[in-house]
Amino acid sequence: DIQMTQSPSTLSASVGDRVTITCRASQSISSWLAWYQQKPRKAPKLLISKASSLESGVPSRFSGSGSGTEFTLTISSLQPDDFATYYCQQYKSYPYTFGQGTKLEIK
Protein backbone atom coordinates (compact mmCIF):
# COMPACT_ATOMS: atom_id res chain seq x y z
CA ASP A 1 0.00 0.00 0.00
CA ILE A 2 1.10 3.58 -0.59
CA GLN A 3 1.55 5.37 2.72
CA MET A 4 0.53 9.01 2.92
CA THR A 5 2.12 11.14 5.64
CA GLN A 6 0.89 14.62 6.46
CA SER A 7 2.69 17.29 8.41
CA PRO A 8 2.13 18.88 10.74
CA SER A 9 -0.51 16.89 12.59
CA THR A 10 -1.78 20.06 14.20
CA LEU A 11 -1.32 23.63 13.06
CA SER A 12 -2.24 26.71 15.08
CA ALA A 13 -2.80 29.85 13.09
CA SER A 14 -4.71 33.10 13.07
CA VAL A 15 -7.25 34.59 10.73
CA GLY A 16 -5.40 36.16 7.83
CA ASP A 17 -2.37 33.89 8.08
CA ARG A 18 -0.95 31.99 5.14
CA VAL A 19 -0.63 28.31 5.98
CA THR A 20 0.81 25.30 4.22
CA ILE A 21 0.14 21.64 4.86
CA THR A 22 2.44 18.99 3.44
CA CYS A 23 1.56 15.50 2.26
CA ARG A 24 4.23 12.96 1.33
CA ALA A 25 3.67 9.68 -0.47
CA SER A 26 5.78 6.59 0.15
CA GLN A 27 6.23 6.22 -3.61
CA SER A 28 5.52 8.34 -6.64
CA ILE A 29 1.86 8.98 -7.30
CA SER A 30 2.39 11.43 -10.16
CA SER A 31 -0.37 14.03 -9.62
CA TRP A 32 -3.05 11.60 -8.47
CA LEU A 33 -3.75 13.38 -5.23
CA ALA A 34 -6.85 14.92 -3.70
CA TRP A 35 -7.35 17.20 -0.70
CA TYR A 36 -10.40 17.20 1.55
CA GLN A 37 -11.65 19.45 4.34
CA GLN A 38 -13.57 17.91 7.22
CA LYS A 39 -15.43 19.77 9.91
CA PRO A 40 -16.64 18.11 13.13
CA ARG A 41 -19.51 15.68 12.60
CA LYS A 42 -19.47 16.31 8.87
CA ALA A 43 -18.34 14.29 5.89
CA PRO A 44 -15.14 15.26 4.12
CA LYS A 45 -15.53 17.83 1.37
CA LEU A 46 -13.46 17.62 -1.78
CA LEU A 47 -11.33 20.72 -2.26
CA ILE A 48 -8.69 19.82 -4.83
CA SER A 49 -8.12 16.97 -7.26
CA LYS A 50 -5.18 16.01 -9.43
CA ALA A 51 -2.91 17.82 -6.99
CA SER A 52 -3.83 21.33 -8.08
CA SER A 53 -7.29 21.44 -9.66
CA LEU A 54 -9.64 23.46 -7.51
CA GLU A 55 -13.16 22.08 -7.29
CA SER A 56 -16.03 24.27 -8.34
CA GLY A 57 -17.20 26.52 -5.53
CA VAL A 58 -14.01 26.21 -3.49
CA PRO A 59 -12.56 29.64 -2.63
CA SER A 60 -9.50 30.67 -4.57
CA ARG A 61 -7.51 31.16 -1.36
CA PHE A 62 -7.04 27.38 -1.46
CA SER A 63 -4.36 26.04 -3.75
CA GLY A 64 -2.52 22.78 -4.22
CA SER A 65 0.81 21.94 -5.73
CA GLY A 66 3.31 19.15 -6.11
CA SER A 67 3.88 15.92 -7.97
CA GLY A 68 5.65 12.65 -7.43
CA THR A 69 5.94 12.21 -3.69
CA GLU A 70 5.58 15.66 -2.18
CA PHE A 71 2.48 17.83 -2.20
CA THR A 72 1.26 20.95 -0.46
CA LEU A 73 -2.08 22.54 0.32
CA THR A 74 -1.87 26.28 0.88
CA ILE A 75 -4.48 28.62 2.26
CA SER A 76 -3.40 32.11 1.35
CA SER A 77 -5.38 34.04 3.96
CA LEU A 78 -7.13 32.03 6.63
CA GLN A 79 -10.79 32.70 7.18
CA PRO A 80 -12.80 31.62 10.24
CA ASP A 81 -14.57 28.97 8.16
CA ASP A 82 -11.26 27.30 7.30
CA PHE A 83 -10.54 25.92 10.76
CA ALA A 84 -11.04 22.20 10.18
CA THR A 85 -9.12 19.00 9.58
CA TYR A 86 -7.53 18.45 6.18
CA TYR A 87 -6.76 15.11 4.54
CA CYS A 88 -4.84 14.14 1.46
CA GLN A 89 -5.70 11.02 -0.54
CA GLN A 90 -3.78 9.20 -3.24
CA TYR A 91 -5.57 7.56 -6.12
CA LYS A 92 -2.59 6.30 -8.05
CA SER A 93 -3.19 2.71 -7.04
CA TYR A 94 -5.43 0.50 -4.96
CA PRO A 95 -6.04 0.45 -2.13
CA TYR A 96 -6.63 4.18 -2.13
CA THR A 97 -5.14 5.64 1.02
CA PHE A 98 -5.48 8.82 3.03
CA GLY A 99 -3.12 10.83 5.16
CA GLN A 100 -3.72 10.87 8.89
CA GLY A 101 -5.01 14.43 8.79
CA THR A 102 -3.88 17.90 9.78
CA LYS A 103 -6.01 19.75 12.30
CA LEU A 104 -5.98 23.49 11.72
CA GLU A 105 -6.71 25.28 14.97
CA ILE A 106 -7.28 28.88 15.90
CA LYS A 107 -4.28 30.37 17.65
Add this chain to the structure above:
Amino acid sequence: QVQLQESGPGLVRPSQTLSLTCTVSGGSISSGAYYWSWIRQRPGKGLEWIGYIYYSGTTYYNPSLESRVTISRDTSKNQFSLKLSSVTAADTAIYYCARRWTVAGFFDFWGQGTMVTVSS
Protein backbone atom coordinates in the same frame (compact mmCIF):
# COMPACT_ATOMS: atom_id res chain seq x y z
CA GLN B 1 -27.28 17.38 -7.16
CA VAL B 2 -26.66 13.86 -6.01
CA GLN B 3 -27.20 13.02 -2.36
CA LEU B 4 -26.20 9.91 -0.46
CA GLN B 5 -27.66 8.72 2.84
CA GLU B 6 -26.41 5.87 4.98
CA SER B 7 -28.73 3.81 7.15
CA GLY B 8 -28.42 0.81 9.41
CA PRO B 9 -27.99 -0.29 13.02
CA GLY B 10 -25.81 1.86 15.22
CA LEU B 11 -24.86 -1.05 17.47
CA VAL B 12 -23.54 -4.43 16.40
CA ARG B 13 -22.47 -7.28 18.65
CA PRO B 14 -18.95 -8.68 18.37
CA SER B 15 -18.61 -11.54 15.87
CA GLN B 16 -21.82 -10.47 14.14
CA THR B 17 -22.24 -8.90 10.70
CA LEU B 18 -22.43 -5.15 10.21
CA SER B 19 -24.96 -4.21 7.53
CA LEU B 20 -25.42 -0.73 6.10
CA THR B 21 -27.29 0.68 3.13
CA CYS B 22 -26.63 3.80 1.12
CA THR B 23 -29.58 5.38 -0.65
CA VAL B 24 -28.72 7.60 -3.58
CA SER B 25 -30.96 10.41 -4.76
CA GLY B 26 -30.51 12.94 -7.52
CA GLY B 27 -28.59 10.44 -9.60
CA SER B 28 -28.63 6.81 -10.63
CA ILE B 29 -26.29 4.10 -9.44
CA SER B 30 -26.92 2.51 -12.83
CA SER B 31 -24.84 5.21 -14.46
CA GLY B 32 -21.69 3.76 -15.88
CA ALA B 33 -19.79 6.91 -15.01
CA TYR B 34 -19.35 6.19 -11.30
CA TYR B 35 -18.12 3.75 -8.71
CA TRP B 36 -20.03 3.63 -5.45
CA SER B 37 -17.81 3.31 -2.43
CA TRP B 38 -17.68 2.75 1.29
CA ILE B 39 -15.15 4.52 3.48
CA ARG B 40 -14.80 4.45 7.24
CA GLN B 41 -13.25 6.61 9.92
CA ARG B 42 -12.32 4.94 13.17
CA PRO B 43 -12.29 7.09 16.33
CA GLY B 44 -9.21 9.27 16.41
CA LYS B 45 -7.98 7.72 13.17
CA GLY B 46 -7.89 8.75 9.57
CA LEU B 47 -10.00 7.61 6.68
CA GLU B 48 -9.93 4.06 5.32
CA TRP B 49 -11.28 3.08 1.93
CA ILE B 50 -13.27 -0.16 2.18
CA GLY B 51 -14.28 -0.88 -1.40
CA TYR B 52 -16.57 -0.06 -4.29
CA ILE B 53 -19.24 -1.47 -6.55
CA TYR B 54 -19.94 -0.64 -10.16
CA TYR B 55 -23.39 -0.62 -11.71
CA SER B 56 -22.59 -3.95 -13.37
CA GLY B 57 -22.02 -5.53 -9.97
CA THR B 58 -18.25 -5.55 -10.25
CA THR B 59 -16.64 -4.99 -6.88
CA TYR B 60 -13.20 -4.22 -5.56
CA TYR B 61 -12.20 -4.35 -1.92
CA ASN B 62 -9.37 -3.16 0.25
CA PRO B 63 -7.19 -6.27 0.72
CA SER B 64 -7.01 -5.53 4.44
CA LEU B 65 -10.76 -6.16 4.73
CA GLU B 66 -11.45 -8.28 1.67
CA SER B 67 -12.07 -11.53 3.54
CA ARG B 68 -14.88 -9.94 5.54
CA VAL B 69 -16.47 -7.44 3.14
CA THR B 70 -19.31 -7.73 0.68
CA ILE B 71 -20.70 -4.78 -1.24
CA SER B 72 -23.87 -5.26 -3.25
CA ARG B 73 -26.40 -3.08 -5.05
CA ASP B 74 -30.12 -2.89 -5.69
CA THR B 75 -30.62 -0.82 -8.79
CA SER B 76 -34.41 -0.90 -8.46
CA LYS B 77 -34.09 0.96 -5.16
CA ASN B 78 -31.05 3.00 -6.20
CA GLN B 79 -29.18 1.66 -3.20
CA PHE B 80 -25.93 -0.09 -2.47
CA SER B 81 -24.99 -1.92 0.67
CA LEU B 82 -22.08 -2.95 2.85
CA LYS B 83 -21.74 -6.13 4.87
CA LEU B 84 -18.78 -6.62 7.16
CA SER B 85 -18.64 -9.95 8.92
CA SER B 86 -17.04 -11.11 12.16
CA VAL B 87 -16.80 -7.61 13.54
CA THR B 88 -14.72 -6.64 16.55
CA ALA B 89 -14.34 -3.43 18.53
CA ALA B 90 -11.76 -2.37 15.95
CA ASP B 91 -14.57 -2.02 13.43
CA THR B 92 -16.22 0.71 15.48
CA ALA B 93 -16.25 3.69 13.16
CA ILE B 94 -18.20 6.25 11.22
CA TYR B 95 -19.09 4.63 7.91
CA TYR B 96 -19.51 6.82 4.85
CA CYS B 97 -20.80 6.01 1.42
CA ALA B 98 -19.36 8.06 -1.39
CA ARG B 99 -19.27 8.47 -5.14
CA ARG B 100 -16.29 8.61 -7.42
CA TRP B 101 -15.96 8.91 -11.16
CA THR B 102 -14.70 5.84 -12.98
CA VAL B 103 -12.06 8.00 -14.63
CA ALA B 104 -10.83 9.59 -11.41
CA GLY B 105 -10.17 8.18 -7.99
CA PHE B 106 -11.27 11.03 -5.78
CA PHE B 107 -14.62 11.11 -3.98
CA ASP B 108 -16.78 14.03 -4.98
CA PHE B 109 -19.99 13.32 -3.06
CA TRP B 110 -20.29 11.77 0.37
CA GLY B 111 -23.08 10.74 2.67
CA GLN B 112 -23.25 12.34 6.09
CA GLY B 113 -21.89 9.18 7.69
CA THR B 114 -23.32 6.79 10.24
CA MET B 115 -21.68 5.77 13.50
CA VAL B 116 -21.49 2.06 14.15
CA THR B 117 -20.36 0.79 17.53
CA VAL B 118 -19.31 -2.81 18.04
CA SER B 119 -20.02 -3.78 21.60
CA SER B 120 -21.67 -6.48 23.61
